[in-house]
Amino acid sequence: MDDNKVGLTHAHLRTPRAAAVAGILFSVLLFLVFGLLRLSIPGDPFEPGAWLQGGLTYVTPAMNLVPFAGIAFLWFVGVLRDRLGSREDRFFATVFLGSAFLLLAMLFAAAAVFGAIITAFRAAPEALERSAAFHLGRGLAYAMINIYLVKTASVFMITTSTIALYTHLTPRWLAIGGYIIAFVLIVGSYYFDWSLLVFPLWVFLVSISILREQEKEATSPPS
Numbered sequence: 001m002d003d004n005k006v007g008l009t010h011a012h013l014r015t016p017r018a019a020a021v022a023g024i025l026f027s028v029l030l031f032l033v034f035g036l037l038r039l040s041i042p043g044d045p046f047e048p049g050a051w052l053q054g055g056l057t058y059v060t061p062a063m064n065l066v067p068f069a070g071i072a073f074l075w076f077v078g079v080l081r082d083r084l085g086s087r088e089d090r091f092f093a094t095v096f097l098g099s100a101f102l103l104l105a106m107l108f109a110a111a112a113v114f115g116a117i118i119t120a121f122r123a124a125p126e127a128l129e130r131s132a133a134f135h136l137g138r139g140l141a142y143a144m145i146n147i148y149l150v151k152t153a154s155v156f157m158i159t160t161s162t163i164a165l166y167t168h169l170t171p172r173w174l175a176i177g178g179y180i181i182a183f184v185l186i187v188g189s190y191y192f193d194w195s196l197l198v199f200p201l202w203v204f205l206v207s208i209s210i211l212r213e214q215e216k217e218a219t220s221p222p223s
Contacts, residue, residue, distance in 0.1 A: 022075030023207025027200035029069035034197055036062035037114075045142035049134055052121045059118065066111040070104050076203065079210060080160065083169055092163050099156040106149040113141040145196070153199045154182040160206075170209045178202055 036058040041051050051059075077100045081093075117137045161178030164170040181198045188195040 021207070021211070022072045022079060023203050023210070026069055026072035026076050027204035027207070029065050029072060030200040030203075031197060033062045033065050033069060036065075041114075045139050046135075047138075049121075049138070052118075056118060059114065063111050063115050063118075066107060070108060073100070073104060073203075076207065080169070080206075083210060083213075084163065084167060089163070092159055095155065096159045096163065099152050099159060103149060103152045103156055106144045106152060110141045110144040110149065113137050113144070117141075150185050150196055153196070154185045157182040157185075157199070157202060170206055174205055174209055177205070 040056070040058045077097070080096075084093075114137075117134060120133070120137075157178040160169075161175040161182070164175035164178070165172065169175075181202050184198055185195060
């Protein structure tokens with residue numbers, strides 16, 4: 001057999017160790033995105049849009065950070081799958097990947113709606129004020145973030161925590177903490193505007209745990 005063909009057959013990609021940092025990067029970026037949005041946009045979906053008149057100093061940077069947060073989250077999901085390897089179960093893998101993709105879809109869609117509102121306001125400030133189009137977009141973005149994104153993040157954490165408990169992907173306390181945080185998101189999102197920030201906090205802790213495990217594997221002598 002040709003040596004080139006043998007090389008191609010046995011070639012495979014290895015996940016870089018630095019990829020685990022993607023979860024930390026995602027956490028920081030998502031903290032910044034939601035923090036900047038909360039500083040400018042009221043949590044009440046029925047507000048008349050006074051924040052548009054007050055300036056968009058924080059909103060525009062937040063929208064520009066969303067794509068980078070999404071890319072970092074994809075890398076984080078890839079790191080988790082790489083850590084699982086052959087232990088990955090098809091059922092949980094399907095729910096795990098599906099919830100991750102839906103989470104990103106809701107995040108990007110909400111950012112696009114806010115971006116459209118800002119563009120429309122800059123084009124015709126007088127026409128947008130008190131218009132039905134503004135309230136439609138505002139309500140759509142609110143539902144995407146506070147209902148659909150929150151519930152999808154909860155499913156992602158529950159699935160990941162279940163996988164972690166059976167495969168020892170993360171410490172047991174962190175997996176159980178994922179269940180608790182998911183419950184907080186499901187229930188607390190109706191009462192606390194900042195409850196969604198516990199999700200990037202959990203991703204941050206999982207990423208730190210993976211980094212530590214990788215350091216142990218790198219420093220441990222080969223058997």
